[in-house]
Amino acid sequence: MKRRSFIQKSAAAGAAFSIVPSFVLGGVHTAPSDTLYIAAVGVGGRGGGVVRDLTQYGKVKFVAMCDVDDKMGATSYAMHPKAKTYRDFRKLYDNHIKDVDAVMVGTPDHTHATIALPFMREKKHAYVEKPLTHNIYEARLMAETAAAQGIVTQMGNQGASGDGIRIAQEWINAGVIGKVHRVDCWTNRPVWPQGFKHITEGQPVPAHLDWDLWLGPAAYRPYNENYLPFKWRGFWDFGTGAMGDMGCHIMETPFKALQLGFPYEAEASCTSIWSGDFVEADYSEACPPSSIVRLKFDSPSQGDVSLNWYDGGIMPDLPSELGEGEKPGDGGGGSIFHGTDGIMITDTYSANPRLLPSERMKDFKKPNETIPRVKVSHAGEWVEACLNGKETSSPFSYGGPLTEAVLMGNLAIKAFQYKKLKEGKKLGDWDPYNYPGRRTIKWDGDAMKVTNYDEANAWVKREYREGWEL
Template sequence: MPQPNLLNRRQALLAGGVAATAVVGSRALQAAANDRLRVAFIGVGGRGGSNLAAITSSGQVDVVAVCDVDSRATDRMAERHPKAQRFQDFRKLYDAVGNQIDAAVVSTTEHTHAYATMPALLLGKHVYCEKPLAYNVAETRRVTEAAAEAGVVTQMGTQIHAGNNYHRVVELIQSGAIGDVSEAHVWVSRAWGLQSKEDAAKHKDRLFIDARPTEAMTPPDYFDWDLWLGPAPNRPYNSAYFPGPNWYRWWDFGNGTMSDLGSHWNDLPYWALKLDAPKTIEAFGLPPHPEIAPASMTAVYEYGARGDMPPVQLSWYQGTDKPELWKQKAIPQWGSGVLFVGSKGMLLSDYGKHVLLPEANFTDFQPPAPFVPDSPGHHQEWLNACLGEGQTASPFSYAGPLTEANHLGNVAYRVGKKISWDPKRMECPGVPEANPFLRREPREGWSLG
């Protein structure tokens, strides 16, 4: 039976007689006055459970509802929060308690992020959404624009963004410690996805499937497969997709390492170099598979000048791919890292540490006075902002363009050629075969409204 269409529900969601902006104002004032926030948590297993624990640890949150397609997860959370209502379908959650909440936390799988987030934005509710912000470029843009229109507090789940190490790196790059940056290289060692058979043989603990499973399995009785599919094309249930993180390797449900870890690692150069929309993107790796994202690949982005910052090339490497400087052992052999190459030196960073290179040239270097404010914690800054104090550091206005850029690396990889990007038209001029990877029609019964 088709589920209610969100397009038809837009008017219903706003039928309370006030516009979204008015709802935002009244909700924010009420929450701030009460010093508490009424929150619905959508996706409460794994990462979702961690988000719920982190956000409720402040003692400033009332858990109004919990929702998950896996009833075991909602049962666990209901034991800890007995006053919370339980749901498997987030659309029914919004219908039932949409007027009772101030905010929503979305920790579903990647392909349903936008669909779980948009109803909250249409209701004028604050939103925390896990990374990546949405499944593809078009969905990401819709969510970004809807958040701006609603005027609510938003945050994408890039937890490392709040760490002091990233703050200090941004200050060093933007104050000119290594001069004008012409190159940035980002590499991660994770190798999940389609690999060569040689690589797969070396990593027997990692999933290696080279075709869509043909066996139709019966889903566990605690798991609603149809709801989990959501807007994705229909296919029979198989344990190759669920439980996670298996699903994220499959193009229909996720975008592999790029959209996942790219949200964390590309975040640093995107922030420090004030990047916007890339001009061109080219990717390299095994021939693209129609079903499964690659374990190893490289994507090269060209960005134009930004203010007083010159054009820069950003290269992404995943799996077995590494920068040439790393292969030549000209830099420390960190398993994952971000390398900035400037006219006066280099800076190498990971999540928790950084170093200026060559170290001998920076023996007497004095770092700039800190100018990126310390964070009370990634989750806490979102909660504080919802209660009227401060701002978030990874709002959708920032996280949206970052997510779009990450997706474009996969688009270039899947079309197998260098692409240009027109951010206003949201198209790759002269490459119509890119369109199916930029957007897709959802399954019947699902719409972003």
């Protein structure tokens, strides 16, 4: 089936949703309260981790698995030898759409929406790794589709199901540090090569990889080992940079605890790479090696909140309340909450809040537990919600807006990098009168539009390769 007709067919799905799939009524499977039948797409790397999590939790059966890279998918395939295996998810869809209850997507960022949406339109529950999508338009579409189809969804930001974020939220709700007006977030990412020149040379495609399928909706380019594995995160066509990789983890706690919603303003500063004598590296496709992003929100509970993001080795100011030898966050990053009555620090994934100065923790009486704890893993919570109609910690109704906020930061980064070129010049040519500069992006979240810099609206939605349109 051609890609376009495949999408049209999946979009035409229409029957009313029920927790019990239609095929169960025919006796093909055991009752849905016993087993969740899953199609898994992207089962190497992080996707392989989700397969392990789901396998360890139990109550699941992998009907079919798919990965464009045989080598990357090998471990998951061996773990579930009875599952049918594919390179092309469209073939999996054609052969098994009636056999599964749900889809797990663990592919690179640029194919999340492309793969998940056809299954979601057929009312299949969905687990999709973070960031939910590659661009803001896709995040909005995923959330709207999940709501319209009434399906159970979960974004793969695992800390959302942990106790730490709930404890931090209870402290904020109890006013332990007063009204929060600023949050500084940082990460040790990128931990992959990022910010270099355009790759011009192609290499032979390894036999274990289908490069064309890996590219999916992205424009065709020759294969090069500098893209795979994992290094794709530093290229705008495929990844979302350091902020996209870790924002849905680290920004999760302030986003939920402070009820942040859509940012109304963003700006960025980025470092540059130089080669030769004052020749700027080509940023038309590569994320910068490091950046600072400043987002502003109007919180219904806190008022005006500034969230500042730091990556690539750049760190926020250390609070004077931090004692000698004490470190903010953990090795991978963290968040510092500045309130009118004190400071709170949380870690990268687990949150684990603590107050500054640390002496406050000695006699600190923790607020009463008001938010229910999740007793299972993040993946297990999704399984239980699919089988028993429960809620998840990061449904697309929440994960979508969180992803939009993160990707809004990338709009500001691109605006900083972007420069209009004089006729005959190429990106990378030195032009002292056209150097990219810091600018503030005004955002209308409801309209999904930049209101003060029209060029940036081109980045809200990507250009899709012919045949791969959503």
